[in-house]
Amino acid sequence: MKHVLPIVGAASILFGSGAAHSQSLLYKPSTAAQAEADPQKSPNCNATMQFSNFVGMKVAFLAKTLQFQRFGYSSWHYQEDRFNSPNYQALAGKIGTIIAIDMSNGADAMFKDVIVKMDDNGRLVTTRALHDTISDVVLLNDIDFAKSRYVGKTLWIKTRSVRESQDTETYDGTKIRKFSAVKVVDVVPGTFQYDPVDFVIETNDHETVLVPSSVSVSNVSADMITNYRKTRATMCGFDEIFLLDNPRLQHNWSEAVWRNIELERVVVGMTLEQVLLSKGNPRDFNETNTKNAYSSQLVYDDNVYVYINDQNIVTAVQE
Known part of the structure; x- marks a missing residue:
């Protein structure tokens, strides 16, 4: 039995047992x-x-x-x-x-x-x-906000990291495809201090899984907020995990490109926008700017290094 149940009353929520460049790069470090x-x-x-x-x-x-x-x-x-x-x-x-x-x-x-x-x-x-x-x-205010805003809605998920139960910290990347449509069936308090909201979602295969997130930076230290500004594209945790619209309708890319994105894979020839959809924001960003050429290196937590030229195209991937 999955270790998560919805709010059942007013008294309890029950659970079970760098700088801009002339090349107009899509990716820019915190400004x-x-x-x-x-x-x-x-x-x-x-x-x-x-x-x-x-x-x-x-x-x-x-x-x-x-x-x-x-x-x-x-x-x-x-x-x-x-x-x-x-x-x-x-x-x-x-x-x-x-x-x-x-x-x-x-x-x-x-x-x-x-x-x-x-x-x-x-x-x-x-x-x-x-x-x-x-x-x-x-804060219960955050739970109530998320429930009223998202329960019953179809969203598109930007991660494959989901959990089957609040009992475990293990994430399963096989349960869901990145950018697939999911339905929010409930929102409950989670298990993580800085991702304290668990979205209970139903996948296309009708499996129910949990996605930790946040819907505010209430009860978050100033140091952590500063870290968010360096590592997140947005201060809104929800925006790091979900999209309100189907991204496939916004980008007329080939099925091969979408397949790489779904698998969080980067290959030579991808655009920088496709890299960011596939892997998210990098942990670190390095740049080389000479008189004749500009290039950048995106560094990810899984030790993947992505090299981008001045046309925002991937020229090499090092794993």
Whole structure:
């Protein structure tokens, strides 16, 4: 049985057991304009809430993969007993309300005490937020946004990394084709701090799988946001995973090209746009600009090096 169930009521969410160039390159490293981009500006993501405004907001506790369930929520403890941390069953999927954040040491303090009142039994649980990030929770506002916006909709998926269950951290790339149409059947709290929303999707083969993502940068540290600006094309996590429209209708490319893209494969002769659709944004970007020619190198996490000429065409691939 798959380890994920939908919201069933107000009190709980249940789970089972570089710079621009004259060549007008499509790919550009982070620029000042991008760094100023505001995550709220993406129409596909929720407005980001500031940490100082969290009091009064509801949160849902994230699930944990099977190997970590036995540790419970060790960064939390009960208000009446600071030596007692809640076990997994006590908080997994449960909803609570943030009733207090200790700002007495100033807004820039590294640690801030947070108190949450559980909706189901009224007990108070507390933790220390590090760099304005509360561990093990997602704002219920983000879950509600994603459910209202996407459940029942057909989307096109940009990744093959999906999970069958919240019990496991293992991703299966054989369950789905990149850029295939999928239907969102539910949205639930996930298991990852910075991808705290699990989209429950149905594939073309009628299999139900999970896709971790995010729909805001609420409850995300400033350092992580800075990292996003360097490595993501958009601050909206949803936009990194899904498309609202069928990309095949926007690009009149051959079936062979689409097959390479679906397999996340890069071959000589591809355009830079096709590379980015196939592999996403690179981990690193190097450039060579001489009097006679310009070339760039895209470096990916799987140690694939892609070389692009000044016509935005792949000239070599090193694996």
